[in-house]
Every structure is written in C-alpha cells, then in structure tokens.
Amino acid sequence: MKQIIILINIDGKSIKGNFMANILVLYDSNSGNTKKMAEYVFEGANSSGNNVVKLLCVDDATTEDINWCDGIAVGSPTNMGLLSWKMKKFWDECGNELWGKIDGKIGCAFSSEGGWGGGAEITCMSILTVLMNFGFLVFGATDYVADKFTLHYGATNPGSPDSKQAIDACKRIGQKLDHWANKYFNK
Amino acid sequence: MKQIIILINIDGKSIKGNFMANILVLYDSNSGNTKKMAEYVFEGANSSGNNVVKLLCVDDATTEDINWCDGIAVGSPTNMGLLSWKMKKFWDECGNELWGKIDGKIGCAFSSEGGWGGGAEITCMSILTVLMNFGFLVFGATDYVADKFTLHYGATNPGSPDSKQAIDACKRIGQKLDHWANKYFNK
Amino acid sequence: MKQIIILINIDGKSIKGNFMANILVLYDSNSGNTKKMAEYVFEGANSSGNNVVKLLCVDDATTEDINWCDGIAVGSPTNMGLLSWKMKKFWDECGNELWGKIDGKIGCAFSSEGGWGGGAEITCMSILTVLMNFGFLVFGATDYVADKFTLHYGATNPGSPDSKQAIDACKRIGQKLDHWANKYFNK
Amino acid sequence: MKQIIILINIDGKSIKGNFMANILVLYDSNSGNTKKMAEYVFEGANSSGNNVVKLLCVDDATTEDINWCDGIAVGSPTNMGLLSWKMKKFWDECGNELWGKIDGKIGCAFSSEGGWGGGAEITCMSILTVLMNFGFLVFGATDYVADKFTLHYGATNPGSPDSKQAIDACKRIGQKLDHWANKYFNK
Numbered sequence: 001m002k003q004i005i006i007l008i009n010i011d012g013k014s015i016k017g018n019f020m021a022n023i024l025v026l027y028d029s030n031s032g033n034t035k036k037m038a039e040y041v042f043e044g045a046n047s048s049g050n051n052v053v054k055l056l057c058v059d060d061a062t063t064e065d066i067n068w069c070d071g072i073a074v075g076s077p078t079n080m081g082l083l084s085w086k087m088k089k090f091w092d093e094c095g096n097e098l099w100g101k102i103d104g105k106i107g108c109a110f111s112s113e114g115g116w117g118g119g120a121e122i123t124c125m126s127i128l129t130v131l132m133n134f135g136f137l138v139f140g141a142t143d144y145v146a147d148k149f150t151l152h153y154g155a156t157n158p159g160s161p162d163s164k165q166a167i168d169a170c171k172r173i174g175q176k177l178d179h180w181a182n183k184y185f186n187k
Numbered sequence: 188m189k190q191i192i193i194l195i196n197i198d199g200k201s202i203k204g205n206f207m208a209n210i211l212v213l214y215d216s217n218s219g220n221t222k223k224m225a226e227y228v229f230e231g232a233n234s235s236g237n238n239v240v241k242l243l244c245v246d247d248a249t250t251e252d253i254n255w256c257d258g259i260a261v262g263s264p265t266n267m268g269l270l271s272w273k274m275k276k277f278w279d280e281c282g283n284e285l286w287g288k289i290d291g292k293i294g295c296a297f298s299s300e301g302g303w304g305g306g307a308e309i310t311c312m313s314i315l316t317v318l319m320n321f322g323f324l325v326f327g328a329t330d331y332v333a334d335k336f337t338l339h340y341g342a343t344n345p346g347s348p349d350s351k352q353a354i355d356a357c358k359r360i361g362q363k364l365d366h367w368a369n370k371y372f373n374k
Numbered sequence: 375m376k377q378i379i380i381l382i383n384i385d386g387k388s389i390k391g392n393f394m395a396n397i398l399v400l401y402d403s404n405s406g407n408t409k410k411m412a413e414y415v416f417e418g419a420n421s422s423g424n425n426v427v428k429l430l431c432v433d434d435a436t437t438e439d440i441n442w443c444d445g446i447a448v449g450s451p452t453n454m455g456l457l458s459w460k461m462k463k464f465w466d467e468c469g470n471e472l473w474g475k476i477d478g479k480i481g482c483a484f485s486s487e488g489g490w491g492g493g494a495e496i497t498c499m500s501i502l503t504v505l506m507n508f509g510f511l512v513f514g515a516t517d518y519v520a521d522k523f524t525l526h527y528g529a530t531n532p533g534s535p536d537s538k539q540a541i542d543a544c545k546r547i548g549q550k551l552d553h554w555a556n557k558y559f560n561k
Numbered sequence: 562m563k564q565i566i567i568l569i570n571i572d573g574k575s576i577k578g579n580f581m582a583n584i585l586v587l588y589d590s591n592s593g594n595t596k597k598m599a600e601y602v603f604e605g606a607n608s609s610g611n612n613v614v615k616l617l618c619v620d621d622a623t624t625e626d627i628n629w630c631d632g633i634a635v636g637s638p639t640n641m642g643l644l645s646w647k648m649k650k651f652w653d654e655c656g657n658e659l660w661g662k663i664d665g666k667i668g669c670a671f672s673s674e675g676g677w678g679g680g681a682e683i684t685c686m687s688i689l690t691v692l693m694n695f696g697f698l699v700f701g702a703t704d705y706v707a708d709k710f711t712l713h714y715g716a717t718n719p720g721s722p723d724s725k726q727a728i729d730a731c732k733r734i735g736q737k738l739d740h741w742a743n744k745y746f747n748k
Contacts, residue, residue: 081503081713082456085466089459100329104370115711117730121682122503122714125316129455129496132315133339137324137367142287148719150676152320152642153683158709169678180324183291184371268526268690269643272653276646302524304543308495309527309690316642316683335532337489339455340496345522356491474703478744502693503686507713511698511741516661526694554698557665558745 021185023053023177024069026061028087030077033112037161037170038075041110044174045073051181058090063097071181072136073173074127075110081119082126083111091130103135106180108173109154116158124154141176145169208238208372210364211256215245215274217264220299224348224357228260228297231361238368245277250284258368259323260360261314262297268306269313270298278317290322293367295360296341303345311341328363332356395425395559397551398443402432402461404451407486411535411544415447415484418548425555432464437471445555446510447547448501449484452530455493456500457485465504477509480554482547483528490532498528515550519543582612582746584738585630589619589648591638594673598722598731602634602671605735612742619651624658632742633697634734635688636671642680643687644672652691664696667741669734670715677719685715702737706730 023045027038035057042055056065066072076083109127113120128138140153145168155169210232214225222244229242243252253259263270296314300307315325327340332355342356397419401412409431416429430439440446450457483501487494502512514527519542529543584606588599596618603616617626627633637644670688674681689699701714706729716730 079466080462080469080507082462082500085459085463088454088456088462092453092459095454103329104367106324115705115709116677117682117713117715117717118711119503119507119682119713121678121680122686125312125683126456126500126503128319129312129340129493129500132325132327133329133454133493135326135329137293137326138319139322139324140319142290142320142322144676146676148676150679152678152680153316154678156678180291266653267649267656267694269649269687272646272650275641275643275649279640279646282641302518302520302522303490304495304526304528304530305524306495306526306690306694308491308493309499312496313643313687313690316680316687320641320680331489333489335489337492339491339493341491343491477703478741480698499686499690503714506689506699506701507703509700509703511667511700512693513696513698514693516664516694516696527690554665 021051021070021181022068023051023181024065024072025053025055025174026058026065026072027075028058028077028084030084033160034075034077037110037112037155037157040161040167040170041073041075041155041174044171045178047175047178048182050186051178058087061090063094066094066098067102070105070185071177072105072107072131073110073177074107074131076123076127078111078113078118078120078123081122083123083130099134105136106184107131107136107138108140108177110170110173111154111156112161113156113158118158120156121153124156127154139176139180141172143172145172208257208368209255210238210240210368211252211259212240212242212361213245213248213252213259214262215264215271217271220347221262221264224297224299224342224344225262227348227354227357228262228342228361231358232260232365234362234365235369237373238365245274248277250281253281253285254289257292257372258364259292259294259318260297260364261294261318263310263314265298265300265305265307265310268309270310270317286321292323293371294318294323294325295327295364297357297360298341298343299348300343300345305345307343308340311343314341326363326367328359330359332359395444395555396442397425397427397555398439398446399427399429399548400432400435400446401449402451402458404458407534408449408451411484411486411529411531412449414535414541414544415449415529415548418545419447419552421549421552422556424560425552432461435464437468440468440472441476444479444559445551446479446481446505447484447551448481448505450497450501452485452487452492452494452497455496457497457504473508479510480558481505481510481512482514482551484544484547485528485530486535487530487532492532494530495527498530501528513550513554515546517546519546582631582742583629584612584614584742585626585633586614586616586735587619587622587633588636589638589645591645594721595636595638598671598673598716598718599636601722601728601731602636602716602735605732606634606739608736608739609743611747612739619648622651624655627655627659628663631666631746632738633666633668633692634671634738635668635692637684637688639672639674639679639681639684642683644684644691660695666697667745668692668697668699669701669738671731671734672715672717673722674717674719679719681717682714685717688715700737700741702733704733706733
C-alpha cells in the first residue's frame with residue numbers, strides 16, 4: 001500500500017518527514033534483575049532509530065511520563081505471581097489524573113522471576129491487565145528467540161538475564177514495541 | 188495533528204478516498220444470548236461506516252476469515268470460566284495455517300454468562316489470551332455505558348442482552364473496534 | 375462415613391469436643407464498599423459457630439494474623455483490574471517471613487468494583503494468585519444467590535453492597551469458607 | 562495434634578485402618594509430551610501409597626471418573642495459552658451432569674508448552690479456572706525442584722519432560738496432590 005503523506009502540523013515530532021513515536025520502558029526492580037531486563041528491552045526498543053525511547057525506574061516516573069508515551073513496556077519482578085506493589089501503587093495513583101484520558105496507546109510487559117514456572121507469565125498478564133484498564137492495546141510476541149524460548153505474553157526470565165535467550169527475549173519485546181509504534185504511530 | 192493524505196495504491200479497499208479496514212465479529216452461541224450480543228457488537232462496529240464489517244458464527248468461519256480481517260471481536264458464552272470448546276477448537280485448528288503469520292491485527296472480546304460474577308470477565312481474558320498468542324493487539328474499554336456498567340475487558344452480560352446497559356456495552360465494544368481500526372488501519 | 379474421634383491433644387482449640395478452625399476476613403477498602411462487603415463475609419463466616427472468626431483491615435494486619443488463620447477471605451477494591459497496591463504490599467512484605475512455611479491453608483476472595491464488567495472477577499483471581507503462591511488451596515462457589523447473581527470466583531459487586539444479592543453473595547463466600555474449614559480443619 | 566481415630570463405617574475404602582482417597586491424573590496430549598508429564602505426575606501421586614491413583618487420557622474419561630475422584634491433576638498441552646479444546650470439551654460436557662454436585666474436591670494442573678514463556682503458566686491457570694468453576698479447591702506448590710525451577714501454579718515444561726527438573730516438577734505436583742489428599746480426605 002503506497003501513500004504520499006504530506007505533514008501539515010507536526011507537533012514538534014518530525015524528523016526527516018516522519019513523526020517519531022515516544023516509547024517508555026518503565027520498570028521496578030528489587031534485586032537488579034528486572035533492571036537488567038529493562039536495559040535490554042530499551043536496547044530493542046531503539047532498533048529502528050525512528051522513535052524517542054526513554055528508560056525509567058518507577059521511582060522516578062510521573063504521570064507526565066505516561067502521558068508522554070505512545071507505547072510502553074512495563075517490567076516488574078514477579079512478586080507472588082503479580083507485579084510488585086510499587087509498580088501497582090504507581091498505576092493506582094496515576095488513575096486520578098490519567099484514567100479515561102489516555103486510551104489508544106500500546107503496551108507490553110516483561111518480568112523477572114525466581115524460577116521457571118514461578119509466575120512471570122501471570123505477572124506479565126497482570127501488567128497487561130492494568131494497561132488494558134487504562135485503555136492500552138496490549139501485545140506479546142509470537143517470536144521464538146531460540147529453541148524452546150519464547151515471549152508470547154512478554155519477556156520472562158528466572159534470575160539474572162545473562163543467557164543469550166534471556167537477552168534476546170528482552171530485546172525482542174522491545175523490538176516489537178518499536179515495530180508496532182512505527183506501524184501505528186509514525187505516519 | 189493535520190495531514191493531507193493522497194492515496195496512490197488503494198488495494199481495492201478505497202471508498203471516498205479512505206482505506207477501509209476489515210472487521211470481523213466472530214461468535215459462538217449456545218443459548219442464543221451470545222449471538223444477540225454479537226449482533227449489537229456488529230451494529231457498533233458499523234458506527235463510522237468507514238469499514239467492511241462481517242458477522243460470522245464460528246460454525247461458518249474459516250482461516251480465510253481470520254486472515255481477511257484487520258480487527259476482530261470474538262464472543263463466546265462463558266463456559267466454566269473460559270471460552271467455549273468450539274471457539275477454542277476453531278482457534279487451535281487455525282494455528283497450523285495462520286500462527287506466526289498474522290501478527291499486528293487488533294482484537295477485543297465479549298461474553299454472555301449465567302450470572303454476574305459468573306466468569307464472563309475471565310472468559311473475555313481467555314479470548315484475549317488466544318488473540319495475543321496469534322499476535323493481536325488486544326483491548327477493552329475505559330467507557331462506562333451507564334452508572335455501574337462498564338466493559339473494561341470486553342462486554343459482559345448475564346443471560347439475554349435485553350437491558351439498555353447490555354445493549355450499549357455490546358455496541359460500545361464494537362464502536363471501539365471501529366474506532367481503533369479507523370485510527371490504526373485507515374490511513 | 376462415621377467416625378468416632380477421641381481428641382488427645384487439643385492445642386487449646388477445643389470446644390464441645392471439636393477443634394475450631396481460625397478464620398480471617400482481611401480487607402482493604404478505599405471508599406468503604408469493600409469494608410461493607412467484608413462485614414457481610416464475616417457474618418457468613420460465622421454461620422456454623424464452630425470456628426474463631428476475625429475481621430481485620432489490612433492496615434492493622436500482621437504476619438502473625440496470616441500465620442494464625444487456617445482459612446482466609448481476602449477482599450480488595452478492584453483497582454485497575456487487580457487487588458489494591460496496599461493489599462499487595464502487605465502480601466509482598468509477608469513473603470520474607472511466611473513464604474514457604476504456611477502451605478495448606480484455604481482461601482477465597484471478594485472485591486468491590488466501579489461497575490459490572492469492571493474487573494472484580496479478575497481482581498478476585500489476582501487475590502487467589504497471591505494466595506496460591508503462598509501455598510493456599512483456593513476456591514470460589516458454584517452457588518447462585520439469586521437469578522443471574524453468582525460468585526464463581528469470589529463475591530463481586532459494583533459500588534456499595536446494598537442489594538439483597540450483593541449481601542447474599544458476600545455472606546455466601548463467607549459461609550463457604552466456614553463450610554470448608556469445618557470439613558477440612560475441624561476433625 | 563494427636564488423635565485416636567476408630568473407623569466405624571469405611572465405605573469399602575479402608576486399608577490398614579485408613580480411608581483411601583481417590584486420585585485422578587487426567588491428561589490430553591498432542592505430541593506425547595503432556596502424556597509423559599502425566600506419567601511422572603502419576604508416579605508422584607503414588608508417593609504415600611495411601612491412595613488409589615488412576616491415570617487417564619481425556620479420550621477415555623467419563624463423568625464417572627470425575628465423580629469418583631477426591632483429588633485431580635489435570636494436564637493439557639499449552640494451546641494458544643489455554644488448555645486444549647479437547648480437554649475443554651470434556652469439562653464443558655461434564656457440566657450438565659456434574660456441575661454444582663461435586664463441590665469440595667481438590668485439584669492441580671500441569672502443562673507442556675513449546676517454549677519457556679509460551680503460556681504454560683497461563684494454561685495451568687485456565688485449568689484451575691475450570692476446576693474452581695466446578696467447586697474444586699485448587700493449588701500450586703511453593704516448592705523449588707532445583708535452582709530456578711519451580712511449579713507455583715502447576716508443573717510446566719517446554720517440549721519433552723526429560724530433564725531432571727522437569728521430571729521432578731511433575732512428580733512434585735503429584736506428591737502435593739497425594740499430600741493434600743492425605744491431609745484432607747484420609748481421616
């Protein structure tokens with residue numbers, strides 16, 4: 001499908017005739033493992049170079065950051081099978097200001113767990129539940145990053161993300177976010 | 188943000204200078220209640236008139252219908268807290284042909300349950316889980332359709348969808364699908 | 375099945391020759407609605423009079439309360455489709471002391487939401503996810519409390535629980551907890 | 562806590578003065594991987610030797626088998642993030658005869674997936690959702706079977722369960738079922 005797009009009002013976002021999408025990688029981390037994952041997700045989210053990508057610990061995030069982004073990857077340690085209370089607190093408190101006003105952004109998830117089978121998939125789903133509640137369109141990835149390693153509901157990994165598969169899974173969910181942001185927001 | 192869009196190649200989809208997205212409302216129904224919901228979802232999905240909208244019982248659906256659509260609303264009765272086995276069978280069997288090849292579509296859910304608290308929300312989430320597995324970006328709606336009636340994870344209703352709220356919830360999830368299809372696919 | 379049970383060591387819990395189970399109704403509440411639900415759950419949990427039942431706001435709860443109970447009902451407002459951050463914080467912080475040491479208790483859930491379809495079922499499932507993580511056996515109820523009102527994954531209600539159905543649903547999940555505590559812990 | 566239990570009516574189940582619980586390991590399998598998992602779960606469920614344990618493919622199962630069991634482990638391949646349609650069909654069809662009549666049994670889950678992060682945890686949760694709907698009390702396990710391998714929501718494994726960790730996870734969920742059956746049903 002070919003289009004000629006002539007931008008009239010570019011909202012200060014244009015580079016080389018394209019809009020850039022704003023991408024936020026937001027994480028909480030207890031042990032440092034989810035932080036490491038976040039850094040790889042961030043790397044993946046920079047793949048195309050088309051978008052503005054920001055990496056942020058939840059301790060430093062504000063409603064303005066959520067408002068700003070077109071796409072988000074949210075990462076949390078798997079704590080009792082769900083996102084951490086700190087990440088939950090952030091979104092609960094965002095509600096007053098943002099809820100119902102930011103529909104139509106896109107989002108995905110990642111989580112570090114204690115062991116395979118430890119709840120990281122369910123934690124990713126809990127993150128996506130929160131994002132859906134705020135009106136995000138959420139996604140995982142059909143991709144396999146290696147034999148027997150995938151990220152259908154977000155990138156998951158037990159312990160420190162040091163294996164090639166763990167690193168690739170994190171990068172891949174970031175790439176997906178970059179990819180869909182390019183497809184849906186860069187017009 | 189203003190754009191002037193001049194369509195060069197319209198892939199046979201243009202009407203009045205716009206691309207049309209293809210929207211599928213796919214349902215299974217035991218008692219007829221989910222079918223009724225599907226008809227209201229279908230009505231909502233036709234709101235803008237910009238898109239081609241098709242209503243289909245899962246008994247009559249093929250992989251080609253899934254391939255065809257850009258956006259989908261999938262409805263199922265709440266059977267034991269999840270989508271019906273027939274709807275599941277359809278998607279399981281779609282897998283061989285479609286899985287990994289149709290990423291980037293958008294989707295939402297609706298479900299008829301026996302009673303409030305009967306699992307329709309969880310059923311919607313099970314539908315969205317399947318859609319995410321196929322690479323869909325999935326969504327609910329922040330909207331309230333009446334005091335104490337919403338559809339955050341898809342439209343849900345106990346029994347026959349005859350109340351104004353039930354009808355509006357079904358229409359609303361259809362409208363959302365139409366809305367996001369317009370935003371993301373009609374360029 | 376008939377048994378004659380002669381209690382030799384009653385751990386200080388016996389009344390009229392029976393062991394009493396310890397039941398905790400633990401809640402968080404923003405608006406007061408979940409608190410009201412908790413009071414009805416508490417009432418239901420006292421149905422048989424066989425057990426010691428305690429009602430507690432999460433602000434006042436400690437790990438000792440969790441340790442103490444044989445069965446628990448956990449209630450939270452539906453905040454973004456999941457339990458509240460305060461309830462999550464409580465359980466996250468319980469982890470260090472209790473996790474892996476209290477397996478085999480039983481538990482159920484209840485939640486107040488803004489509107490039907492607003493995520494209370496999913497919130498109940500998030501509560502049950504946390505409880506499962508701590509080794510609880512968790513349950514809902516097959517019961518209908520009225521035409522089109524049930525509590526398959528816990529008691530749910532939009533707004534203030536003032537209707538007969540809402541009150542009965544809360545009482546019923548409490549009764550179930552009492553019932554299974556009698557069956558499994560009072561020997 | 563010491564008890565002297567004198568059995569008066571043993572319902573034909575007594576061996577050495579104990580009641581035996583009936584345990585069912587029920588599975589569906591596409592590739593054979595979930596079947597292998599089921600065999601290890603079965604082995605684990607025989608740990609104490611106190612109970613009658615039956616291993617059954619869903620193709621051969623009837624409502625009578627569900628009625629018979631006190632405890633169940635249900636295994637399914639991870640198909641699109643949920644239990645297989647065949648396993649779902651079985652339970653949907655059990656509904657007419659059994660639903661609302663078998664409350665108070667206990668249950669757990671296991672699932673074989675294509676890759677880590679592929680949805681086996683969510684599939685286990687979908688199985689547990691079905692079981693809860695039928696009034697089961699459901700559980701996972703806090704146990705780690707090796708460094709970075711656990712089964713908090715049921716035993717999960719990508720591909721064939723040949724590693725020591727995979728085998729141990731399957732056995733462990735079976736042992737847990739045996740353990741809780743002993744605790745709750747063998748009086």
